[in-house]
Amino acid sequence: MKKIISIIIVLLIGHTSMAQLFNPQSKEITSTYFSDPEVDIPTPAFAKKRGFTTYSEMMDFLSALVKKHPDVLQLSYIGKSQKGRDIPFLLINRSVQNHSPKVKVWIQAGIHGDEPASTEGVLYLISELLENSDYAYLLDKLEIGIIPMANIDGSEKLLRYAADGRDLNRDQTKLMVPESIALKQTFSNFGAEVALDFHEFRPYRRDYMAMNPFGLTNPFDVMFLYSGNLNVPDTLRKYTENSFVNNARKLLEEHSLSSHPYYTTSDYQGYTVFNQGAVNSRSSATSYALSNCISTLVEVRGVGLGKTSFKRRTTTIFLTALSYLKTAASESQTVKEVLRLSLEQRKNSDAVxxxxxxxxxxxxxxxxxxxxxxxxxxxxxxxxxxxxxxxSRSLPKAYILLPEEKALAEKLKVLGLQVNELKKETTIEVEAYRVTDYYKVLKKYEGVQQQQVKTRLENKTVTFPAGSHIVYTDQKNTGLAIETLEPEAQNSFVSFGLLPTGEGEELPVYRYNSNTKLQ
Ligand SMILES: [Zn+2]
Known part of the structure; x- marks a missing residue:
């Protein structure tokens, strides 16, 4: 009997409308702090009583807009999900006579399939940009690339992960999941100068329950995650926060929506600790910032709430995106100047x-x-x-990989790095990495058994065969070369086991420190 009851409960929870019954949020908290705004939103989820926008409803919605605005909105596909669904990419670009160079803005949503307001808010944005004449001026200054639902298989089932069980937003250096490879390649080709990645966070966490007799919940409508990674030049980090994030927080406040820099909790040696910001290049906020881009991951209060406050969550995403577009348009020259300065600073800084x-x-x-x-x-x-x-280490003039590391060279190209091939056998002075400490982590992470190493640099003369891969470090995405090729870095190819090694071994990656370009 017990077993039957628990099966029934599991079946009920699986049903979205019934999940409302198990919603942790009281009516009082919703009405006091998170009431819906008075606004009509034309997207599919608001045209029906139950459930969220499905893939096919989204495609119908987008196709209708493309038909109506063929001169401004283009639809293409970047690849297929693991279950064979085409992943759409929208380009909003109006041709303008005699304009100064446009700022390229990248917007993505639905990388986690259980965060439906992200997709809904971005669909709302697309329709407003095309149909509301108040925003037409933005298209004089901006070219906007949009992925409204990155993880289609997950979104169709309201599950965080892709069909293979992996998290697309932990895959941005190891690049093992088809969807994240397609996403990253498209991002690199687009050449974004400003990037937004929309998510929802879980406001009711077990860690909060232990902090108060009846539990606590997060009070913020939205949290902003921008990178603290030290390979992102501080010119870029400060401008992102002081200009784009702050303008968005002000606009949200005018709409009585509260915000905070992003944090999450974790257990650290038995203590609940609050982790603010991020440095990890395996996730989008930092990965995009390391591409010399003004990057923010935006987390709206929503996971686990079903359709409660859904209009408020969707509006929050729309307003945040709108604020970023307004800042990019009004500061278009500053944006380009900051990115130029940041690139200069990158070339002259150590590798952290x-x-x-x-x-x-x-x-x-x-x-x-x-x-x-x-x-x-x-x-x-x-x-x-x-x-x-x-x-920290000095930044080499180039990293060199032996010819057999072709798979890694391909990943570097997906990350937007230019990889040259050595045309003829060449003997040169380089620094080699010798592994002095090696530890294999027992517990798998994202299906990978990770390696932790310490290395010593050794000066030596090496004869590199033709076909060796050269990555110069005077390029835009050098931060991603540091993060993937320096072996001790937390998200490096060595850390993710893509370069198997062991104690005492020499790695097939070298540091080249001469100004002479290689042929
Ligand atoms: Zn997420």
Missing amino acids: VTSLRKVENTTLPFIDMYEATKVDKEVILRDALRSKALL
């Missing part, structure tokens, strides 16, 4: 291999789930936005 977050006690606001009141709690904050370098 590992870094440490600043740890401190601080106070964060929450909502008490029983009283429905705001409360402040003291927390331990590990802040990636204030990181310092732990291991």
